[in-house]
Every structure is written in structure tokens, then in C-alpha cells.
Amino acid sequence: MAGGGDTGGGYAYNFxxxxxxxxxxxxxxxxxxxxxxxxxxxxxxxxxxxxxxxxALLESAVTRFRELCGVPDGHHVLFVHxxxxxxxxxxxxxxxxRSPSRTSGYVETGFFARQARAEGARYGTAAVVAxxxxxxxxxxxxxYPDDCPPDAAYVHLTSNNTVYGTRWHSFPHGLPAPLxxxxxxDVLSRRLDFSRFGVVYAGxxxxxxxxxxxxxxxRDDLLGHALPGTPLLLDYAVYAESRSLHNTPNTFALFxxxxxxxxxxxxxxxxxxxxxxxxxxxxxxxxxxxxxFYRPTAHPAHRSVTNITFRLPDARATADFLRRAxxxxxxxxxxxxxxxxxxxxxxxxxxxxxVRALAGFLREYERTRG
Amino acid sequence: MAGGGDTGGGYAYNFxxxxxxxxxxxxxxxxxxxxxxxxxxxxxxxxxxxxxxxxALLESAVTRFRELCGVPDGHHVLFVHxxxxxxxxxxxxxxxxRSPSRTSGYVETGFFARQARAEGARYGTAAVVAxxxxxxxxxxxxxYPDDCPPDAAYVHLTSNNTVYGTRWHSFPHGLPAPLxxxxxxDVLSRRLDFSRFGVVYAGxxxxxxxxxxxxxxxRDDLLGHALPGTPLLLDYAVYAESRSLHNTPNTFALFxxxxxxxxxxxxxxxxxxxxxxxxxxxxxxxxxxxxxFYRPTAHPAHRSVTNITFRLPDARATADFLRRAxxxxxxxxxxxxxxxxxxxxxxxxxxxxxVRALAGFLREYERTRG
Numbered sequence: 001m002a003g004g005g006d007t008g009g010g011y012a013y014n015f016x017x018x019x020x021x022x023x024x025x026x027x028x029x030x031x032x033x034x035x036x037x038x039x040x041x042x043x044x045x046x047x048x049x050x051x052x053x054x055x056a057l058l059e060s061a062v063t064r065f066r067e068l069c070g071v072p073d074g075h076h077v078l079f080v081h082x083x084x085x086x087x088x089x090x091x092x093x094x095x096x097x098r099s100p101s102r103t104s105g106y107v108e109t110g111f112f113a114r115q116a117r118a119e120g121a122r123y124g125t126a127a128v129v130a131x132x133x134x135x136x137x138x139x140x141x142x143x144y145p146d147d148c149p150p151d152a153a154y155v156h157l158t159s160n161n162t163v164y165g166t167r168w169h170s171f172p173h174g175l176p177a178p179l180x181x182x183x184x185x186d187v188l189s190r191r192l193d194f195s196r197f198g199v200v201y202a203g204x205x206x207x208x209x210x211x212x213x214x215x216x217x218x219r220d221d222l223l224g225h226a227l228p229g230t231p232l233l234l235d236y237a238v239y240a241e242s243r244s245l246h247n248t249p250n251t252f253a254l255f256x257x258x259x260x261x262x263x264x265x266x267x268x269x270x271x272x273x274x275x276x277x278x279x280x281x282x283x284x285x286x287x288x289x290x291x292x293f294y295r296p297t298a299h300p301a302h303r304s305v306t307n308i309t310f311r312l313p314d315a316r317a318t319a320d321f322l323r324r325a326x327x328x329x330x331x332x333x334x335x336x337x338x339x340x341x342x343x344x345x346x347x348x349x350x351x352x353x354x355v356r357a358l359a360g361f362l363r364e365y366e367r368t369r370g
Numbered sequence: 371m372a373g374g375g376d377t378g379g380g381y382a383y384n385f386x387x388x389x390x391x392x393x394x395x396x397x398x399x400x401x402x403x404x405x406x407x408x409x410x411x412x413x414x415x416x417x418x419x420x421x422x423x424x425x426a427l428l429e430s431a432v433t434r435f436r437e438l439c440g441v442p443d444g445h446h447v448l449f450v451h452x453x454x455x456x457x458x459x460x461x462x463x464x465x466x467x468r469s470p471s472r473t474s475g476y477v478e479t480g481f482f483a484r485q486a487r488a489e490g491a492r493y494g495t496a497a498v499v500a501x502x503x504x505x506x507x508x509x510x511x512x513x514y515p516d517d518c519p520p521d522a523a524y525v526h527l528t529s530n531n532t533v534y535g536t537r538w539h540s541f542p543h544g545l546p547a548p549l550x551x552x553x554x555x556d557v558l559s560r561r562l563d564f565s566r567f568g569v570v571y572a573g574x575x576x577x578x579x580x581x582x583x584x585x586x587x588x589r590d591d592l593l594g595h596a597l598p599g600t601p602l603l604l605d606y607a608v609y610a611e612s613r614s615l616h617n618t619p620n621t622f623a624l625f626x627x628x629x630x631x632x633x634x635x636x637x638x639x640x641x642x643x644x645x646x647x648x649x650x651x652x653x654x655x656x657x658x659x660x661x662x663f664y665r666p667t668a669h670p671a672h673r674s675v676t677n678i679t680f681r682l683p684d685a686r687a688t689a690d691f692l693r694r695a696x697x698x699x700x701x702x703x704x705x706x707x708x709x710x711x712x713x714x715x716x717x718x719x720x721x722x723x724x725v726r727a728l729a730g731f732l733r734e735y736e737r738t739r740g
Contacts, residue, residue, distance in 0.1 A: 012410035016418050019621055021411030031404045034397060040382035041391030041719060042701060045580040045626075048386050081452035081582055082603055085617040089601030119602055205618055210415040212451055212582055212620035229599060231459030232489055233452055247455035248575055250582035251389060252622050256415075331412060349411060 013354035016332030017162050017307065018185070019205040021349040025266075026259040033255070044255045049248045057258050058244065064261045068270050069188070071217055072195045078216040078239040079249055084112070084184040084203030086234070087214050088119035091156065091180055091199060093230040095222060096124045099153035105129040105177065110137040110161040111338060116182060120156065123227065129155055137164040139299035143172040152177040154198055160186035162206075163336040165298040165309030165343065171196060178219065185306055187215065188260070189277045189348055191270055198222050206306070207348045209256035213249070264348075273348055280346050280355040281305040287359045293366045297341065311341040318342060321365055330358055383724035386702030387532050387677065388555070389575040391719040395636075396629045403625070414625045419618045427628050428614065434631045438640050439558070441587055442565045448586040448609040449619055454482070454554040454573035456604070457584050458489035461526065461550055461569060463600040465592060466494045469523035475499040475547065480507040480531040481708060486552060490526065493597065499525055507534040509669040513542040522547040524568055530556035532576075533706040535668040535679030535713065541566060548592065555676055557585065558630070559647045559718055561640055568592050576676070577718045579626035583619070634718075643718055650716050650725040651675040657729045663736045667711065681711040688712060691735055700728055 014021045037043035047054060062077045071077055080090065096102050102124030106117035108131035120126035129148050130141040148155055159181045160167040167186060171179060178198025187202035194200060199218045205211040218236050226235045238246050267273050285303065288294045288310050297309045312318045318341060325333050335341035344358055384391045407413035417424060432447045441447055450460065466472050472494025476487035478501035490496035499518050500511040518525055529551045530537040537556060541549060548568025557572035564570060569588045575581040588606050596605045608616050637643050655673065658664045658680050667679045682688045688711060695703050705711035714728055 012412065014410060014412040014416060016412075016416070016421075019416055019418065019618065021416050024408070024411065027404055027408065027411075027413065027416075031401060031408070034401045034404070038394070038397065038401070040384060040699070040701075041394065041397075041724075042382065042384040042386075043397065046384060046386070046389055046391050046397075046719075048389065048702070049581070051386075081456055083451070083618050086451055086601065086603050089603065093601070122599065122602075203618070210620075210622045211419070211618040212623070227599075229492065229597075231456065231463070231601065231604060232492075233456050233459065234601060248389060248453050248573070248581040250580075250620065252580045253582070329410070331410075332418065349416075354411075 012329030012331060013350065013357060014331045015344045015346070015350070015354075015358070017336070017343060017345040018347075019211050020345055020347050022209065022256065023260065023263045023349045024351070026256065026263050026349070029259045030256065045252045049245060049251055054251060055245070058254055061254060061258045061261055064265070065215075068261060068264055069192070070194065074220050075194055075217050076220060076223070076236070076240045078218065078236060079244040079254060080214045080216050080236070080239055081212070081233055081250070083205065083212055083214055084182055084201060085115065087182070087201040087216065088116045090216075090234045090236070091116075091154070091201070092120045092123035093234055094226050094236050095180070095199070096120075096153045097225045097227050098222075099124070099151050101125065101151055103127060103149045103152050105148050105152045105155040107131070107141065107143060107155065107157040108133055109140060109158050109164070109166060111163040111336065112182065113156075113158040113161070116156055116158070125149075127152070137161065137166065138297060139302040140166055140168050143175070145174045145176065148175050148177065150176050154178050154180045156180045156182070158182045159192075160304050160306055162304075162307045162345065163339060165296075165304045165307045166302045167304040167306075169302070178222065185347075188264065188270070188273070189306055190274050204253050204257070207260070209253045209260055211253075213253040260348075276352070277305050277346070277348065280350065280352055281308060283355050283359050284308045284344060284346070287362045291366055294362065306345060306347055308344045308346060309335060309341060315340070317369065320369070324365060325361055328361055330361055382699035382701060383720065383727060384701045385714045385716070385720070385724075385728070387706070387713060387715040388717075389581050390715055390717050392579065392626065393630065393633045393719045394721070396626065396633050396719070399629045400626065415622045419615060419621055424621060425615070428619075428624055431624060431628045431631060434635070435585075438631060438634055439562070440564065444590050445564055445587050446590060446593070446606070446610045448588065448606060449614040449624060450584045450586050450606070450609055451582070451603055451620070453575065453582055453584055454552055454571060455485065457552070457571040457586065458486045460586075460604045460606070461486075461524070461571070462490045462493035463604055464596050464606050465550070465569070466490075466523045467595045467597050468592075469494070469521050471495065471521050473497060473519045473522050475518050475522045475525040477501070477511065477513060477525065477527040478503055479510060479528050479534070479536060481533040481706065482552065483526075483528040483531070486526055486528070495519075497522070507531065507536065508667060509672040510536055510538050513545070515544045515546065518545050518547065520546050524548050524550045526550045526552070529553045529562075530674050530676055532674075532677045532715065533709060535666075535674045535677045536672045537674040537676075539672070548589065555717075558634065558640070558643070559676055560644050574623050574627070577630070579623045579630055581623075583623040630718075646722070647675050647716070647718065650720065650722055651678060653725050653729050654678045654714060654716070657732045661736055664732065676715060676717055678714045678716060679705060679711060685710070687739065690739070694735060695731055698731055700731055
């Protein structure tokens with residue numbers, strides 16, 4: 001692996017928040033698949049989802065995901081059309097009927113958490129259980145069981161917040177309703193105790209593969225409660241019964257997922273990947289904390305491991321930083337349009353060399369800025 | 371292009387009904403894209419859907435689809451998560467409120483038409499306007515305006531029926547409600563007069579690209595009538611307003627679509643592709659009609675151009691035929707599990723050489739069968 005910034009040699013690093021860099025060996029295998037079928041029109045995206053090859057791939061992916069992540073027997077692993085945003089509708093459609101008053105709880109920790117609540121509010125009362133809006137979403141708020149409506153069907157949280165660079169390092173206990181987590185940006189990068197969640201869902205396009213599919217891990221007893229009028233393909237029970245094959249799924253995304261799961265295994269499993277992600281984040285936070293020039297935006301106790309957000313003294317410096325980084329082959333570093341600043345998204349697919357290159361650039365930029 | 375059956379040389383033909391063979395030059399360009407980004411983790415599936423590269427690709431695809439297919443100004447071209455089956459819910463959710471009695475009409479022409487009606491019936495009264503069930507779906511039934519409920523919000527039909535090998539060669543006139551067509555299996559293989567349809571939708575995985583995305587061409591005045599509780603990402607108005615970018619779309623499918631549209635242009639446009647598809651179908655029907663051994667299942671006046679269905683004398687002969695065809699590199703020829711028999715799906719991506727190889731095998735098999 002060449003050092004960062006060596007764009008002359010063709011090496012560059014893409015810190016985009018998602019769709020995001022996938023492991024390079026995974027993308028090599030994608031190329032090999034398409035090359036192997038150059039002459040027969042039967043690559044993995046050109047064959048029936050009911051063919052033995054595809055059904056074996058899907059079954060194996062489910063089994064390996066369960067093993068790698070320790071999904072307990074009492075939970076189903078499903079793959080649902082659309083990304084995480086489709087789940088903002090699917091969660092209330094599948095779960096809210098369990099509350100006689102159609103009440104749910106949401107923890108507000110930023111942009112996507114608010115989007116989820118807005119959609120939840122279309123199917124009942126979506127109470128804010130806790131919020132860090134008053135500190136600009138720079139932290140994860142404390143959640144008190146007494147603040148949760150006692151008849152809530154579920155309490156929704158976003159386990160990692162890509163826009164604000166925060167994450168839940170531990171999850172609330174003692175709530176009167178099942179936890180539901182949007183784990184889009186940290187699935188497969190940390191060990192989650194799925195037994196503590198009613199539903200964990202994740203859009204594919206950070207750590208799992210390409211876009212427009214969602215992983216849904218759902219506790220068996222939550223199946224079968226969909227509201228009348230729930231579209232057939234948003235009803236978790238339909239996916240559970242058909243093993244996610246009621247109709248043609250996103251076969252390319254599932255193929256890439258199967259390669260990603262191979263890759264996780266090759267790295268030594270989920271704990272090894274979690275350590276590697278932690279190490280990559282540490283390299284960057286260490287560099288940011290070393291200097292008063294860069295200002296990380298998240299409270300130190302609530303920092304994300306996958307989305308490292310920081311600010312420069314002013315907008316002019318930020319624009320100059322992003323321009324020079326890009327010229328050095330360090331791409332996709334602009335913060336989310338709603339907050340600005342800089343964001344380095346460092347998912348599983350980002351090689352350690354990319355993080356070292358960015359750390360080197362942080363030092364170099366501070367030293368040589370105009 | 372080698373002759374059919376030359377599997378020793380690596381050539382084979384995939385007649386799968388979908389996901390289906392894509393043009394080989396399209397798949398070559400997919401490989402080139404991934405090869406070009408082998409070292410920077412920024413292939414088209416690894417970058418933001420809001421990046422200039424992706425938004426330009428999407429805008430260009432919409433413009434070129436409109437031009438190639440002659441979509442009139444008064445219709446939107448949208449790309450909606452999930453395939454055609456998700457549209458079985460989206461159509462009533464978006465349209466049925468236009469009928470005070472929530473009534474819609476469906477023409478029953480086979481398996482997927484019935485699935486569509488079953489989902490429509492969950493949102494109101496889904497009347498059968500016409501059906502060919504009594505002749506085993508071997509034809510397209512006549513549709514009489516008087517059989518259509520006068521207050522129907524729409525009348526749904528399936529423009530090509532993959533399971534039974536039939537298609538609408540002309541569409542009904544004088545109905546009291548907008549026509550809605552599921553054109554999954556003939557989109558981009560025939561000229562449609564979109565001005566005659568309120569909605570035309572098509573899953574991607576036959577002629578447009580890989581699975582889990584739907585093209586939706588919708589007349590502007592039908593936007594904005596979604597039922598309360600319609601999931602945000604099934605509301606056509608949300609896609610129209612965001613130019614299909616309200617959230618991360620299926621970026622791989624849209625990338626492949628853009629290559630497919632290039633390919634259609636290179637073939638000489640839609641009329642040239644339609645002629646080529648007609649020619650391919652003619653080669654096979656001529657061969658089937660020449661012999662009393664093979665029995666095409668569709669009424670001659672209603673034959674599909676893309677799905678050629680036929681039977682052999684008995685199940686043993688069918689199994690033997692499929693086994694020998696497969697050994698000759700002619701794959702995916704089994705009929706749909708609900709009807710059996712043989713089905714050759716000949717979408718845009720099937721090269722003429724594949725059809726000639728199959729025609730040769732039809733002759734050879736009849737001559738040499740045990």
C-alpha cells in the first residue's frame with residue numbers, strides 16, 4: 001500500500017460518509033466475479049435470485065452474519081428493500097400497534113434521529129425521550145426511564161451519528177419498551193448485544209456494501225403486528241417467512257455483503273475489526289487533540305469511532321484545507337451540508353494507511369497554512 | 371461472438387427470466403469502472419449520491435431515457451426503491467384516493483397481474499375489469515369500457531406477462547380512468563405512448579439493469595394524492611420534488627442503467643432495439659411453429675416478444691430437453707415454477723447469436739431425442 005497523497009501513483013483515499021469506500025480486496029473480488037462471467041451473461045447480478053447459487057450465497061451470508069455478530073436465536077436477520085430511511089417508516093408500521101395509544105419514544109441525537117422521529121410521528125405519538133439539541137448535538141443525552149411514555153411500543157435511537165460525530169458507547173437500561181437502533185454507520189464495526197434490542201436496522205452503504213438495502217435484525221415476538229395497510233414489502237413478517245426472498249432482492253448488495261463478511265472473517269472476526277477501527281480513530285483524535293488549531297466537535301466522552309468531525313478557525317481555512325487535502329488525494333472530507341466543517345468517515349473499508357496519510361496531512365497543513 | 375453451445379470456448383447463453391443477461395458491452399464497462407478505481411476506493415458505488423459525478427450521471431440518465439423513449443413533458447421520470455412488487459403497493463397508495471369510493475380496476479393476465487391486484491385490494495375495491503383466466507392466461511382479454519367501474523382511480527395492466535409469454539400489442543381505449551402499466555419485462559424494448567398512461571412502472575432486472583429499483587413514469591397531475599400514512603419513500607411526490615435523491619438511491623443500478631442507455635443509443639435507438647428484439651423472437655417462433663413437436667403456449671396474436679414459452683409432449687421430455695440444453699451452454703430455460711414447460715427469455719441483453727444457438731438446438735433436439 002503506498003503512502004497517502006501519492007496520487008501520481010494512483011493511490012488516493014476516499015473519506016466519504018457513505019456510500020463509502022469498501023475494502024479493496026472486496027472490490028477486487030467484485031471485479032473477478034464480473035470477469036469470470038464476461039462471456040456467459042450469467043454474473044451474480046444476471047441470474048435468478050432463486051437459483052441455487054444465489055440462495056446458497058444468501059443463506060451463507062445470514063449464517064455468517066449471525067456467527068460473526070453473535071445474533072441470538074430469538075432474532076431474525078432480514079434484508080429489506082430501500083435503505084435505513086425506508087426503515088423510518090417500517091419500524092412504526094411494524095411495531096407501533098403494540099402500544100394501545102400508538103405511542104413511541106425517540107432519542108434526538110441529530111439529523112437522522114430527527115428524520116426517524118418525523119416519520120414515526122405520522123403513525124402515532126412520537127415522544128422525545130431525551131435530546132442533546134440544546135448543546136448542538138455534541139453528545140449523547142442521558143436517558144431516564146421515567147421520561148419514557150410507559151405505554152410506548154418502542155424507544156428509537158441512532159447508535160452512531162454521522163453528521164455530529166457522536167456515538168452511544170453504552171445503551172440505556174431499564175426502559176419500559178424494546179430498544180430500536182439505527183446502526184447504519186457502526187454495524188459490523190462494533191460488538192452489539194442484539195438481545196438488548198427489539199430491532200437493529202442498518203442501511204448498507206457504510207460498512208455492509210452498496211446502497212438501497214437494509215439489514216434488519218428483529219426479535220421474533222415483534223413480528224406479525226404490522227398496521228393494516230402496511231405495504232407488503234415493508235412487513236417484516238413477509239421477509240421472515242420468505243427468508244428475504246418474497247421478491248427479487250438487491251442481489252448485487254447481497255453479493256458484496258457476502259464478500260464483506262468473508263473479509264471480516266479474514267481480519268480475525270468482529271473483535272479484530274472493532275480494534276482496528278478504534279486504532280484508526282485514535283490516530284486521528286490524537287492528532288486533533290495535540291493541536292489547538294483543530295477543534296473536534298464531539299464531547300470527548302461521546303466521540304464516534306467512524307465519523308471524526310472537527311472545525312478549523314473559520315470557513316476560509318476550512319475551504320482551503322479541503323482543497324489542499326483533495327489535491328493530496330484525501331477526498332470526501334467536507335462536513336455534512338447542515339453543519340459544515342470537516343468530517344473524516346473511517347469505516348471498515350478505509351485502510352490504516354489512509355488514516356496515517358490524513359494524520360500526516362493534518363500536521364503538514366497546520367505547519368504550512370498560509 | 372462464438373456460436374452457441376461452445377461452452378468449451380467459454381461461451382454460453384443465459385435465458386433466465388430475470389435478473390437477466392445484460393448487454394456484454396455494458397458488463398465490460400462495469401468491469402472497467404471498478405478497475406479504474408482499484409486504488410482509490412472511489413468507484414461509482416463508493417461515492418456520495420450527492421457528488422457531482424453521481425448527480426450528473428442521474429440527470430443524464432433521466433434526460434436520455436426521456437429522449438430515447440419519448441416521454442412527454444407532462445410526465446415525471448422517477449426511480450423508486452424496491453422493484454416492481456413495491457409498486458404494487460405504491461400505485462394504490464398514490465392513486466386510489468382519487469376515487470371517492472377507493473375503487474380501482476385490474477386486468478388479470480397472469481401471475482404478476484394477480485399479485486398486483488391482491489395488493490391493490492388492501493387499499494380499496496380492486497375490481498377485475500377483464501381476465502383471461504378461463505383460457506389459462508394464454509391471451510390478452512378484450513377490455514370493454516363498460517366493464518370498468520365508472521369511479522375507478524385507475525386501471526392496471528401488465529404490458530408483458532413473463533410467466534405465460536403473452537403481451538399487449540395495443541392498449542385499450544376509452545376507459546374512464548388513467549391506465550397504469552407494469553412494464554417490467556418490456557420497458558426499453560418497445561415504443562410506448564406514455565401520454566396514454568397515468569403511470570408506467572418497471573422493475574430494473576430485465577432490460578434496465580440489476581435488481582431492487584423501479585422506474586416510474588408518472589403524469590404530473592397524479593402526484594400529491596398519496597393516502598395518509600403512505601411511507602415517505604413510497605410517495606411519488608417526494609421523489610419528484612427531490613429528483614429521486616431524497617435519500618441514497620440504488621447507485622449501482624442507476625450506473626448500470628446509464629450504461630444500458632448508452633448501449634441503446636449505440637444500437638441506433640429504441641426503434642432499432644425494438645426491431646432487433648422482434649427479429650430474435652421471430653427466429654424462435656418460426657422454429658417452434660415449423661414443428662408439431664413443440665407447442666407454443668400463447669395464442670399467436672398475443673405472443674410476447676421477450677418471453678417465448680412452449681411445451682414438449684410430456685414432463686420427461688421437458689426435463690431431458692432442459693438437461694441437454696444446459697449441457698450445450700443454453701441456460702435458464704425452465705418455465706416458471708407455477709406452469710412448468712420451457713421459457714426462453716430474450717431481453718435486450720441476449721445477443722442474436724444466443725437465439726440462433728437456441729434455434730439450432732431446437733432442431734437438433736427434435737431430430738436426436740431418445
